Amino acid sequence: MPKLKADTRSRWQELLAGAAVEIDRLADSYLEQIMQISPYDSGLVDRDEVHDDARKSLQLILRNTTAPSTTGTDDLPVELGQRRARQGVPVESLVAAVRLCFGVIWSYILWRAHHRDAMVLAMHVGNLCGIVDTYARTVQQSYLQEIAIIAREESDHQRGFLLELLRHPHLPSNISRLAAALGTDESASYRVVMALMPEADAIHRAESQARASAEKLFTVEWNSGIVGFWQAPRKSKGPQTELQYRLLSGVRAGFVPQVAGLGKVPSAADSALDIAHVLTADDSGLVTFPQAWARVARRKLEGGADPVDRVTERLDSCGDEERHRIVETVQAFLESGNVGHVATRLYCHRNTVLKRLQRFRELTGLDVTIPQDAALALLALS
Template sequence: MHTPELPEDRWRELVNRLRGSLPRMQDEFVERVAKVAEYSDEAVSLPDLRETAAVSIGLIIDALSGKQHYPRMLHFGSELGTRRARQGLSADAVMSAVRLDFPVIWSTLLEEAEDEDAVLLASRAADVWRVVEDYAHAARSSYIETRSQMAQEEAGVRQKFIAALFGAQGRLQETRERFAKTFEVPSECPYEIAAATGRGAEQLRSMANLPNRRSRIFTYEAEDYVYVFWPEAGSGVRTPDMRAELRSVPCGLAWAGGGLKDLPAAARISAALADLADPLHPGPSTVETDWPRLARTRMDSIGVELGAVLARQLGRLREDERERVKETVECFLRSGSVSAAADELYCHRNTILNRLRRFREMTGLDVTVPVQAARVVVACS
């Protein structure tokens, strides 16, 4: 009398049959994975693919036959994740390839099975999928950990190069040329550099760290400032329109016209301008737009308080007259034209001239004389 096979026995028999089909499954896996975009570019050699297919499918078959084989399968999955990360493949490409093990193994199982095995296969489908997913999870976890380590290593190397550029070594042409060669940027083309603190610093970091721009946008941090610098538009290096993006960032923006050798000096200027930035009115402060405030800040810091002196001199006027005189002087300084000031303030040009004369009487400064006008511009900033 024939004794029917138990489901467990029949399952082990089907799994054992898979081993005889391993070469065919290896070929099918390689054919399928070649259609994954990054693999089709020969990022991974054919011998590597074939060996990986044979080992991974063999280990998954072992794991299907018994839990005691799990550790070897998971160990190989971890090694594979690390290797693929070092080869530069994306996580999506790696996972797409790894999960191909399931359709390859399952389709072969279906070919090996008999019609009466349908119920058994239906009950085991989840088990096959779970084993492949455990293998994929091991590969993914290792991949992510390795990529994180690689990013840290890369960031460390990158920051060493940048720190050298801003330190004493940056005065050496060799240092600048090594930086330019390493990051594939020009050494002598103009650069722009932005500096910020507080909220502006966070915005600069976010802008610089977007994945599609890290290779051409560089970040440097010193003291309380975050600096971001990049080759100026038109230098032959494709960079985003950073000036447009900086319109929402309270920061200082300076120009290194001589290239990398001028960056340290430009950084000092951008930091000084960052101190003038107004968080309530975002946008970059530049030498062109804020030189009077920059000059006044520097002069105040050494005790030359032009603004305080001017305020004391005008303080002898009645409040209403003082405000009219100040308004007229500031309006005149914007254009240098008596007629333009008269039109803007809706009054006769003689009124403008009288107020300018009154200002000269109180301060000793004639704003129609350029050198004296410059002093008033700085004092009023």
């Protein structure tokens, strides 16, 4: 077999040389065929550019079919892959276009060959296939590497726009420009999530999954945490129906379900961060302000909240069992405001509930049947 291949090599190279002489004809044939492939048929890539690239590619393939292959290190396939990535040609269309080179060259060789060249063709067709495959793989690898670079550039650009939005929330003139840059509607409603950094990986994963489903979830690290927000559909039945919410539902974070306009996102992120700071291991999922307002208020008052501190100190003067029963009863009453409901919930008599509320009043000076005192009690017990 090696001897037969060596004996036919001269004729094979003669056929390749003939193809090289007719390179312009081959490039014309290639152009006619590639214009049947989307998106080349729509003019995404200039016709003259396609023809010039075809001519250079065919020349390189023919040269490397004659001599030892160097397509893996040649600049042409690398540059071609990079350029097509920037032009937005889908990778499958690019690979199909490159593989047309084999058909164009092979068709020409068959046209020039005699019937007695059958063995020549059989011995060397594999070589041509291998060169085209190497060329196509190099183009594809370069394309994918460039796509990764583009993705990083887009991510960096988006991060810059998001940080500008969060840093300058009181500049309305910027909102329209930022909305256009982010590809979103400045007047739409938005949902905002804010988590502390331990949850960052989960939010980044949600962003990737949303992007894979052609949904937008904007994320950026900000102010000791990570912000995530997305545009609410105009006819929404609630966040629970939206992919972004479902992807984030397991993340422990503060959540503002709706704000009007892109310009309100920064203040909503601040509110969500206040919530995130008071979450504990007992919390799960997205927590809203109504669910956490008492803890948020308590945190903001820490260090100067004498009434709140006094409640805690006076309750601590009780024994552990009495303190537990009083706190349990007061918390239940603060949730419902109904003595009967508290008695049913705690499996005790109404009078027992009233006595415990009275004992709380004696210890702390707070009557939880009075709204102002109830609010202080809620803060103290949160």
